[in-house]
Amino acid sequence: MNDPILENLNPSQLQAVKTTEGYVRVIAGAGSGKTKALTSRFAYIVDRLGINSSNILCVTFTNKAAQEMKKRVKALIGDTYDVSFITTYHGFCVRFLREEINKIHYPKNFIILDAEDQKSILRDVFTELQINSKHLTFKQVLRFISKQKSSSNYLSYILENKSFEPDESDSLSSRVFQVYLDKQKRNYALDFDDLIHFTAFILDHNPDVLLKWQENLHYIQVDEAQDSSESQFHLVEILSRVHQNLFLVGDPDQTIYEWRGAKPEYLVEFDTIFPDTQTIIMNRNYRSTPNILKVGNHIIKNNTVRVDKDMITDKPEGFEVVHFHGKNDYEESLWIASEIKEILKSEDAAYSDITILYRSNHLSRNIEQALIKENIPYTIFGGIRFFERKEIKDVLSMLRLIVQGDNFSFLRMHNQPTRGLGKKFLERLIYIAQEQNLSLLQALEKNIDDKELAKKGALDFIKLITELKQDAAAKSISDLVKIILDKSGLSELYRKDGDEDRLENIKELVNSMLLLEKENNAPVNIMEYLQEIALYTDLDADSEKQDKVRLMTIHISKGLEFPYVFLCGFTEGVLPSALSIKERRKRAIEEERRLMYVAVTRAEKRFYMTDSEGFNFTTGLNKYPSRFLFEISEEFYVRKGKLSPEIIANSKTMITQSSGDNSLRFQEGDMVMHPVWNKGKIKSVEAEKNQYIVEFFEIGKEKTIDFSFKHLTKAEDTNLDNEADLTAHDLQKQLESVPNPFEQEEDITNKNLLEDPQKNIDQSANDNGGSDEKKWWKPWN
Structure with missing residues (x-):
């Protein structure tokens, strides 16, 4: 007799479903059927263990994913069960706060602010403070607000019974933040960050409330666990402490939201924090061909913060992965358009089977022009919701x-x-x-x-x-x-x-x-x-049902799959993003590599990588292929378009120079000598940012100095016994005698990293990363 809950599960999926007790970590690779495992497990706990469905919390990141899970669970066990706890983090928090927010003297009919509501508040704030977009943009402020709210300290202010009086000495962003909070409080309004933090605050400060919810939630399942922030993870961790049944499903190799606070370490080191954790690897891919998976596996192995796995599949080899190198943007775009026509001619494919991915929104312009020229219908994802x-x-x-x-x-x-x-x-x-x-x-x-x-x-x-x-x-x-x-x-x-x-x-x-x-x-x-x-969030946008080629960023594509995928703009400085590397260095490189991995593993039948020569207005440099191209063995793809040995050599030199030697040369307290600012003392070392904070005595200021700056030396190594007696003229002469590292063509990337690149990358990274040397985890009390 067929078992609707357990049939068609592979061995690792079946193990995940039947492993119901304790701390369980499932490393579910791209296309491995994690939703099937999650929903089957929910149904199994209800139908085979006899647990009331209202005692199971299953959180995911989008309403769309939650609705799909509810639909699948009902198909397995019927629609008479309460599946309201299959929800998003924010959905759960709203339900919790509607019951418990009175504990902090807020009304239960509080307002939930969406992005447009936040902008409405900011318009009032800007008017009140007499500032405009020349001083700050809404995007900058909203990013600052979210970063400030990554700590729950702001709650000790917002929950006090008083208005804010911004200190004139505060930074402009801080003053805007304070007035923003004041207006929020006056209207009993919560934005998305508040939903999480208010919930955690009430649980942390009301033992009776915490125990009530802990006892009610017998099992907790977390989908896409690699995208959980510290506050979100804290939430599910404290709620699971009574029954200790916490089930995490995710893939550290697909963590692409570190700039939102996600950390792959949560999954990678989960078994270290909870030694009794059972780990299950789901590495059978049902989406892509072996040729596509070889490329993805080959790239992601270069990351260090991960759980080792190779994705495998039973599908036939399929088409070879293609890399196209064009002489310019125009040639790259037209080649993509012509290849789309070839796919439609040679295979049983529709326009809607084809997706073009890019790292940054601005890259769509050339593609759009080529598609229009060739009369290819298209739609852009990520517009106004x-x-x-x-x-x-x-x-x-x-x-x-x-x-x-x-x-x-x-x-x-x-x-x-x-x-x-x-x-x-x-x-x-x-x-x-x-x-x-x-x-x-x-x-x-x-x-x-x-x-x-x-x-x-x-x-x-x-x-x-x-x-x-x-x-x-x-x-x-x-x-x-x-x-x-x-x-x-x-x-x-x-x-x-x-x-x-x-x-x-x-x-x-x-x-x-x-x-x-x-x-x-x-x-x-x-x-x-x-x-x-x-x-509703931008992740819930419905897919276009029209027969059109789809254009979208890699971030938007996560969780989706398409028969034919083109990754355009596969250029150093774009993917990986120069801005992200400048801000977060090693952590950024790993996240950008994960973005590349996500792009590759969206493809079912064919995958294309395209780049072109010319000038990169994002980095202010000549364009070269992405460093990730050279991480793929040439046996795993075919190349179309001529990529000269000179370009390959220059590209590899530029990548080496841009990576630089960012090793730690000084410790806190070291005395150092700078060619312009003279003697100074290392006040702190920010390893995650690859920078020193140095106090320079003559100018009486602290400066941020990059690890890669070679002309910062130990004071005792400078052979200058009377540094303080040097005149500015002498210093200038010394500086002029030092070779300029930017005069050599191969060093132009270092120059770029010291400048502020044009800020049109579609996703900017917040510096939430931790030092590679320090333990990231802080156990909660």
Whole structure:
């Protein structure tokens, strides 16, 4: 008799499913069927062990992945079980906080901020501090905020009952951060980082709450565990301490989000921290051909922070991997276009079977031009997400204003469409709201007789919200949206706008609500719907169903698979990213190599690598093939396009120079001599950044000096007995006598690394890496 839960599992998958007790680590390589193992294990625990499904927590990183898991589990054990704990980290935290956030005196109907809401707050902050994008960009600030929130210390401020008074001596970013937090607190609003940190804070400071949740969660499963940050890992680790059933599935070789706080060490060293850990290797690949896997295996072996494994497959050898080298960007792009046509002609393939990957978004421009020229239809992934489109945000803001009355929605919609409520009106309303400690909507309702507020538009708006609240109590959410569009004037506004896509998008929104109502066979709760929408991320974007070639970054492609994959812009300084190397050195090289590995292992049938000669505007240097190309044995691919011995030689020289000798030459406390700033003392050594912090006595300042700077020497080795007596003229003469390392062509990469490259790399890395010499792990109390 066939067993629907255990059938079609290979030996390692079966081992993962049946190993239910204790700490379990599954190293699941690309295309090895980890989702099948995870869902079968969940079903096995429920159906064969008799554990209530509501006692099993299974966290993953995207709503899309969570929905797929729920669907598969229901197919195995039926749809009568509670699978609500198959969710994302953020989804679990929202559910937890709706129950427990009152422990820190926050209301249970707190606001969840998405990226657009954060930008709305920042617009207010910028206005208040009288700054603009010339001082800071939103992207810079949001990155700074996320980095500051990587420590839970900020919670000790945000949970105090006071507003922030930024110190003028603070950095501008710090002042913006403080005002941002103040505005968050006033509105009881949490962004994505807060969801994790607030949950951990409550668990850490409320033993009774912690024990309640620990006792309820008998089994915890973590998908894509290599992408977990320290705070996320802390969360599942403390929740598992009572039953001690923690199951991690992931692949350290696919950790490509270190800049978000992920560390491959969590998986690599898990068995060191928990010695009783059982480790299972899932290395049978069901996606790619042996020729593609050979390339991936060959590259990733060069990394040191990993669990050793070779991916294997039963598939036939398949097509050879191809490397194309063009004379310029134009030739590279046209070759890709012509190869796409050849694939369509020679194989039973559609445009949608073909994907072009790149490290940085700007690389799509030449590709797009070539595809347009050759009449090849294409679509770019990673554009504006559906729920961030203006018209969708307008409707969702009106829904949120009706049920929550929050300030962010009010500010967006009070004058949309225009009601003549200008700047003076808003300034007066904000003043009154702060004076009376009310929300903006409440302040308007209670002070509508105020001379500066008693405007027709304000009266109409209050009347509109009152009517919509009554409608919300009696109508389904899909009907309510139609009423909002009609009564608010938004529908007419979009018609006048002339953009038919806006109306089509709203129809799609209403259709999705109707489908949800049909699936639930019951009215949809507006609060729950808004909560779910707020948790959507760019990783949840639906795949295009049209027959078009897909263009996307490697980061976006993670977790996906495609029959034919082109990796374009396979150029040193792009992949690996010069900016990442400059900021994080050795850790960056390993992460960039993992990015390359992810790109290779997306391909099912064919894989192509392309690069070209010319000038690299990202690095400010001539273009050479990526160093990763030379890590692949030439027997594993065929080359098309002429790559001259001179280019190969120059490329290898440049890579050697850019890698440099970054070995540690000085220790903290050493006295050193600099050719310009004279004598100094090593104050600290930042090994993870490959830099020294040096205090120079004559200038009275601390400076950051790179490990690779060869002209920093030990003071006793300089043969200068009276360094302090040297004049600036003498120093200049000494400096001029030192050969300039940048005059030689092969050293231009070092020069580039000391400059600030053009910052158009699509993903920038935060410096969350730890020293190679120091233990990364801090056991939690």
